[in-house]
Structures are given as structure tokens and as C-alpha cells.
Amino acid sequence: MALDMEKIVSLCKRRGFVFQSSEIYGGISGFWDYGPLGVELKRNIKDAWWNDMVRNPPPGPDGEEISMVGLDCSLIMNPRVWEASGHVGGFSDPMVDCKTEGCKGRFRADQLKGAQCKLKPSKCPGEFEKCQLTEPRAFNLMFQTYVGAVQDASSVAYLRPETAQGIFANFKNVLDSSRLRVPFGIAQIGKAFRNEINPRNYTFRSREFEQMEIEFFCNPKESMKWYQWWRDRRIQWYSRLGIASSQLRPREQAQDELAHYSIGTTDIEYMFPFADEPQELEGVAHRGSYDLGQHQKHSGKDLTYFDEEAWERDKAGFGTGSFKAWAAKPENAEAIANYQFLPHVIEPSAGADRFTLAVLCEAYQEDKLPNEKGELEERIYMKFHPRLAPIKAAIFPLVRKEGMPEKAQALYRELKRDFLVAYDDKGAVGRRYRRQDEIGTPFCITIDGDTLKNDTVTIRDRDTSKQRRVPMKEVAAEIRAALVPAEW
Numbered sequence: 001m002a003l004d005m006e007k008i009v010s011l012c013k014r015r016g017f018v019f020q021s022s023e024i025y026g027g028i029s030g031f032w033d034y035g036p037l038g039v040e041l042k043r044n045i046k047d048a049w050w051n052d053m054v055r056n057p058p059p060g061p062d063g064e065e066i067s068m069v070g071l072d073c074s075l076i077m078n079p080r081v082w083e084a085s086g087h088v089g090g091f092s093d094p095m096v097d098c099k100t101e102g103c104k105g106r107f108r109a110d111q112l113k114g115a116q117c118k119l120k121p122s123k124c125p126g127e128f129e130k131c132q133l134t135e136p137r138a139f140n141l142m143f144q145t146y147v148g149a150v151q152d153a154s155s156v157a158y159l160r161p162e163t164a165q166g167i168f169a170n171f172k173n174v175l176d177s178s179r180l181r182v183p184f185g186i187a188q189i190g191k192a193f194r195n196e197i198n199p200r201n202y203t204f205r206s207r208e209f210e211q212m213e214i215e216f217f218c219n220p221k222e223s224m225k226w227y228q229w230w231r232d233r234r235i236q237w238y239s240r241l242g243i244a245s246s247q248l249r250p251r252e253q254a255q256d257e258l259a260h261y262s263i264g265t266t267d268i269e270y271m272f273p274f275a276d277e278p279q280e281l282e283g284v285a286h287r288g289s290y291d292l293g294q295h296q297k298h299s300g301k302d303l304t305y306f307d308e309e310a311w312e313r314d315k316a317g318f319g320t321g322s323f324k325a326w327a328a329k330p331e332n333a334e335a336i337a338n339y340q341f342l343p344h345v346i347e348p349s350a351g352a353d354r355f356t357l358a359v360l361c362e363a364y365q366e367d368k369l370p371n372e373k374g375e376l377e378e379r380i381y382m383k384f385h386p387r388l389a390p391i392k393a394a395i396f397p398l399v400r401k402e403g404m405p406e407k408a409q410a411l412y413r414e415l416k417r418d419f420l421v422a423y424d425d426k427g428a429v430g431r432r433y434r435r436q437d438e439i440g441t442p443f444c445i446t447i448d449g450d451t452l453k454n455d456t457v458t459i460r461d462r463d464t465s466k467q468r469r470v471p472m473k474e475v476a477a478e479i480r481a482a483l484v485p486a487e488w
């Protein structure tokens with residue numbers, strides 16, 4: 001049976017994953033807050049991405065190490081960045097208004113099918129006989145602000161609508177301050193803002209969200225190889241974190257869907273419960289040299305890359321050691337690109353909030369387990385991958401006496417140095433298990449009478465609800481083993 005989104009939303013509110021922003025004032029459309037467990041879940045997602053993409057990226061197409069570094073750019077940049085990137089001129093969605101009294105709704109013209117008429121919710125806008133929709137007009141999605149005390153046209157600035165442009169604007173800085181050679185990638189995680197016409201589907205389409213983006217710079221001759229490689233690795237990354245491959249769909253954009261600069265784009269989509277069709281989690285785009293070309297043109301700064309290794313290798317054959325002298329000869333004009341070029345860019349661009357929502361949907365499970373009296377009881381559990389689970393283990397003393405709390409506290413203190421763990425000594429153990437199941441804690445560790453005799457504890461597995469006894473000193477290693485990333 002299809003999962004009801006209401007169940008996810010209710011669990012997220014009840015257990016502190018996601019709250020509506022400024023809820024006590026009636027909220028604000030398109031903005032969300034992460035509660036105590038949500039902030040841990042999202043942080044684990046961002047950490048997994050940073051670790052698996054930047055610090056320990058997968059081996060490249062020929063098994064070689066690949067070079068990746070990170071950046072953390074400002075949210076507000078010189079507005080000329082957004083002129084160069086094309087956002088000032090063209091970052092817009094088609095919008096229609098409904099003129100009908102009592103509706104006055106505003107919709108994205110290309111998403112009317114998924115929207116509801118305000119007066120007749122069983123119909124889409126435009127389908128109800130009273131709908132009076134205007135012609136579509138372009139609505140720029142960038143949030144504007146002013147920098148400095150004077151608010152006029154010269155002080156207009158924008159909240160960044162994507163993290164990518166900060167990377168392009170710093171391309172030369174990164175090259176000049178490191179020993180990186182093409183191919184290499186620059187990654188960034190950070191907030192982006194879009195004044196979406198219709199924020200909806202919970203956190204899926206928000207006005208403030210976080211992106212996890214890589215710009216991978218490569219030789220144009222090798223760009224198709226890297227495009228395919230990144231697309232495959234990024235799909236694999238989602239599977240490694242527990243998303244069933246049957247729920248994931250890579251969708252190659254058709255020629256008429258592609259942005260004008262894109263040589264190819266694959267959307268990695270997830271079958272969210274709120275839609276009939278899979279929806280975009282991430283776009284992997286082959287952007288050619290469009291962005292560096294635009295910034296080179298608008299800034300007047302040379303952003304080309306010089307392949308010193310290739311020049312050193314070949315120069316003897318040209319009878320000169322000077323690239324400048326060689327390049328100045330008209331007969332070499334076409335060959336210059338073998339040594340000096342604008343790199344092509346492959347961009348895997350993912351949404352941290354969209355993936356968090358996918359993880360919440362994917363994890364949600366219901367089953368029946370026997371309670372202490374042996375009667376079957378409904379349970380809800382969140383089957384998070386241990387790497388993503390907000391709390392890795394919960395420690396329970398079976399009873400609050402006979403030295404058990406002391407032992408349990410000692411284990412708790414030991415484990416919390418390395419992991420986020422919980423301590424719970426309230427109520428029957430069965431209840432304590434249920435509380436942890438509902439927030440997706442993979443392991444529950446109970447200190448009982450036998451612990452006092454032989455220093456062993458029980459570890460109960462969230463998904464199977466099976467228990468096994470292990471020596472107390474091995475508990476940390478057991479948890480750590482579950483957190484090791486899978487092989488690529």
C-alpha cells in the first residue's frame with residue numbers, strides 16, 4: 001500500500017524531526033525548521049556526502065585516485081555574478097494568476113497538473129469552470145535585498161539561488177592556491193534561496209534549502225567519460241545509504257528539456273509517496289565550458305587552464321620552449337586548445353533537504369511485534385541506514401537498582417565520546433524499544449543481571465528485533481562496524 005505522507009509529517013512533528021518555521025505565528029509558506037532529531041539526521045546526510053565525495057571520494061573511471069577539495073562561499077555575492085551566470089536575465093518560472101473572486105491563486109504554469117484549484121480542490125487550476133487564469137508571465141525566483149544603508153538600484157543584491165556560482169567565481173583562486181591539476185572537483189554544501197511560486201509537498205519544494213554541489217573540472221576531450229562516471233557514482237551513493245534501487249530512477253533529460261548550455265543532464269529521481277511519478281533528488285549536468293566562459297567574459301579575467309604537463313611532454317617536438325611564442329604563430333591556433341583551454345564541467349547537484357525527505361519516506365516502516373504479554377502490537381520503526389540514524393544506540397539498565405544503572409551509565413559515558421547515544425531508564429524495556437524504533441535507533445543495549453556477573457550485555461537489532469549477547473567491551477566496535485561506508 002502506498003505510504004501516506006500524513007504519517008511521515010505527523011511522525012516528524014511528534015518526534016522532533018521537522019517543524020513548520022515560525023509555527024506559533026501561523027508559519028510561513030516554504031520555510032521549515034529541523035528539530036533535535038532532524039538536525040542530526042540532516043547533518044549525518046551532509047557529513048556522509050562530504051566524506052564520500054570530498055575527503056574519501058570513489059576511485060576514478062580507471063581506478064585512479066581523484067582530487068576533490070571543498071569551499072564555503074558567502075550567500076550574498078557581487079550581483080554581477082548573477083548577471084554573468086544568466087540568473088538575473090533568465091532564472092524564472094512561468095506564473096499564472098487566477099482572477100476569480102475567492103481564489104486569487106498563483107500557480108506555476110508548467111505545474112498546473114499537480115496543483116489544486118482553491119475553490120474546487122478536486123480539480124486542477126484551469127479545469128474548474130469558474131477559473132480565470134491569466135496568460136503565463138516570467139517570474140524571477142531570486143530573492144532581492146540591499147547591501148548598505150542606501151536602498152536604490154545600485155545597492156541591489158541577491159541571496160544566492162544555488163551554491164555553484166561561488167565555486168566558478170573562485171575557480172582561479174583555488175587553482176592558484178593549490179597544486180591541483182585537471183581533472184579535479186570543488187565541492188560546496190550550503191543554503192540556497194528561491195522564491196518558489198508554489199512551495200509544496202512538505203520540504204520537497206522550499207524557498208530556503210540546502211544544496212550539496214560538485215563542480216568537476218576536466219579536459220573537454222574526457223568530459224563524456226566523467227559525465228557518465230559521476231552519474232553512475234551518484235546513483236550508487238543513494239543506494240549505499242539504504243535507498244532501494246527500485247525507488248530510484250535515473251532520467252536522461254530529452255534534448256528539448258535541456259538548459260541551453262547543457263550537453264546532457266540526468267536527473268536522479270526518487271519515488272516520493274506524494275507523487276505518481278518519481279521526482280528529482282539531484283541533477284547531474286554536463287555544463288560544458290559555459291559557466292567559466294561567462295565569468296571570463298563578464299569579469300575580464302582569464303579563467304583558462306594551462307596544462308603544463310602536456311606542454312612539457314610535447315614542447316621539444318615544436319622546437320621552442322616558450323608556449324607564448326608557439327601560440328602566437330597563426331598555424332598553431334587550432335592546436336592551442338591541446339594545452340590551454342576552459343575546462344568542461346560536470347555538475348552533480350543534490351538537495352540536502354530533498355534527500356533528507358527521501359530518507360524519511362524510505363525509512364518509514366510498520367509491522368507487528370509481540371509485546372511483553374505475547375500479544376501482537378503495531379509498531380512504527382524508521383529503518384535508517386546506521387550512518388544516517390540520528391541516534392546510534394540507546395543504553396538501558398533493565399531495572400533502576402542492583403548496580404545496573406552504574407554499569408549502564410559507565411557504558412553510556414564511554415560510547416558518547418564517539419557516537420550520539422541515548423540513555424533511557426524509564427518504563428518497561430518493551431516500551432523503551434518502541435520509543436527508539438520510532439526514531440530509528442539501530443541498536444538498543446540492555447544491562448541486566450548477567451551483566452553484573454560476566455560483563456556481557458544484550459544488543460537488540462531494530463529491524464529484526466532479535467537480541468544477542470556480546471561482551472560489554474565489544475559494544476563500541478560493533479557500533480563502529482555498522483558505520484563503515486560500503487565499498488564502491
Ligand code: ATP
Pocket residue numbers: 162194196203204205206207208209210211280281282283349350351352353354
Ligand atoms: P526543480 O525542477 O525541482 O525546481 P531544479 O531542476 O530547478 O529543481 P536544480 O537547479 O538542478 O533544481 O537544483 C539542484 C538540486 O537542488 C535539486 O535537484 C534539488 O535537490 C535541490 N532543489 C532545487 N530547488 C529546490 C527547492 N525549491 N527546495 C528544495 N530543494 C531544491
